[in-house]
Amino acid sequence: MRLSPLRTTIAALLASAVLLAAGWLWLRPAGPLLRAAEFGLDALSPNADGVRDVTRITYRLARPARVSISFLDESGRRFRFRSDNPRPSGEHQLLFSGIVAGFTLSDEEFEGQILARVLPDGDYTWIIEAAGGNEREELTGALTVAGVDSALPEMRGFSVSPPLFTPNRDGISDRVWVNMYLTKSAHVSVHLLDDAGNQRPIAERAGDIAPNEPGLHTFEYEGGVDLGVSPPPDGVYQVVALAEDAVGQKTRVEGQLTMEHGGVPRADIVNAQVEFSDTTVVQGERLEFTLTVENYGAAPIRTSGPAPGFGYAQDENANSFGWYEESGAWRVGIDCDTCIRDYPWRWALGTRDELTRIGEHWYLMPGQRATVSGDVTITQIPARNPLYFWAGLIHEDVEVSNINNRVDPHFITIVPKD
Ligand SMILES: [Ca+2]
Ligand SMILES: [Ca+2]
Missing domain, CATH: 2.60.40.4070 (Immunoglobulin-like)
Structure with missing residues (x-):
């Protein structure tokens, strides 16, 4: 059988790898686990001024080991920089900027946790420690730290x-x-x-x-x-x-x-459909409407205002009865061509029996529908007649979305009383 060139190459590589592994086992370097360790500088001033802020640490492992690097101050207190990090054999380098694992000094009060902190000014013994199998070795040296910007960001x-x-x-x-x-x-x-x-x-x-x-x-x-x-x-x-x-x-x-009760509030007038009592209203009589609203979102929607069934006179509005606009509340409103303000007549999205109380407020819950009806007594003949009346679903101080604005306009004639 002839091997393709690629297969030959793979076979050769595999053979080399096996040989190298065998050779490594055979020639496995004897001697100390930690063969060398040094700091590039013997003095640091960690204060972000660009001078002696950082030093390079170099060490060499004869075999894979867990490496720890720490510092002992003159009183023997230990500060940890690296703890039991697994490292392969060979040379390793890392940078040290004076920052060690968080610690607190005696009689120091601090709000929160200190995750990393700079070594205080002082003379230290650095210790690089390697452990693997049942071997454990360390090398040490001296490091002076001075001019530290030690204030913590609290x-x-x-x-x-x-x-x-x-x-x-x-x-x-x-x-x-x-x-x-x-x-x-x-x-x-x-x-x-x-x-x-x-x-x-x-x-x-x-x-x-x-x-x-x-x-x-x-x-x-x-x-x-x-x-x-x-x-x-x-x-x-x-x-x-x-x-x-x-x-x-x-x-x-x-x-x-x-x-709690999180979600984007979504509601509309079902089928964008509003029923009005008639296409003509005699002056002094009531124009009645009925529609259904649905909360089709994931959040409860808050409502306020007079319950369905409430009747307004033409020149009254929700404010006349103390039902002022409330930021974030939803209400059904009726508007007309000659109305002086937007949706002067407003109703709650259901009766208290239908709504759910959360805290001090009333809500139409997700998935819930409510039928809202009400009336306006037409006392004057409008300047424009006949005129359109329509409904809206208002999210007060937030928006009247396009789908909820000017819903199902009806052309209605107001007829004088005599
Ligand atoms: Ca410095
Ligand atoms: Ca809220």
Whole structure:
């Protein structure tokens, strides 16, 4: 059988690999596990001024090992830079900028966690330690640290409010504000963290203090609902803030946020259909309407105003009875060609029996429909007659979407009484 050139090459490579492996086992370097270790500089000044801020560490392993690098100060306190990192044999290099695993000094108070911190000024013994099988070896040297910028970027007074958040544009707890006071210039980021470890960034709100500068910072979150994006699922989340200064020190604070009734609110007038009582109305009599609304979204929609069945006189409007517009509330409205303001006559999306109370407010729940009727007593002959009357579904102070505006106009004649 003839082998193709490719197969020949593969066979040759395999043979070489086997030989190399055998040779490695046979010639496996004896002697110390950790063959050399050195720091490029013997003095560091970690203060981000570009001078002696960073040094290179080089070491060589004879065999694969777990490597730890730490520093002992003059009192014998140990600071850890690397702990039991598995490394293959050969030469290794890494950079050290004075930053070690977070620690606190005695009688020091700090809000939050210190994840990474610069070594304080002082004289240290560095220790590079290699362990593998039942071997363990270390090499040591001296390092002086001076001129450190040791101030930590602390995020004081971290708060998440309100702690119960309902991202659904109903005007109640639709936004969360995360506040903190940053003590030192540092890059700050805030995110939402779920149980599965997923992160969602929270943007900073523009304020007097530029991002990353010391001072009060506010981050604002609306769950994406304002952009028509479904918010994260209801549940309990961590709100995490991370700060990192120019030296590389890192701190973390966290709070908690509960999300409920989240979702993009969606509702419409079913079949875009409105029934009016007649095409003519005698002056002094009532024009009645009936329509059905449906909440076809995932969030409860809030409503307010007089219950279905309420009757207005032509020159009255919802304000006449104290049913002022409420940001985020939905109402059915009736409008006409000669109406002075938009949808002067408004009704709630159902009776209290049909609606669900959440907190202090009333809601039409996801998947629910309600029939809304009402009337307007026509007291004057409008300047334009006949004229159109139509319905709308108003999300107050948010929008009247195209599909919910000027729904099913009817041409109606007002007839004088005599
Ligand atoms: Ca420096
Ligand atoms: Ca809400």
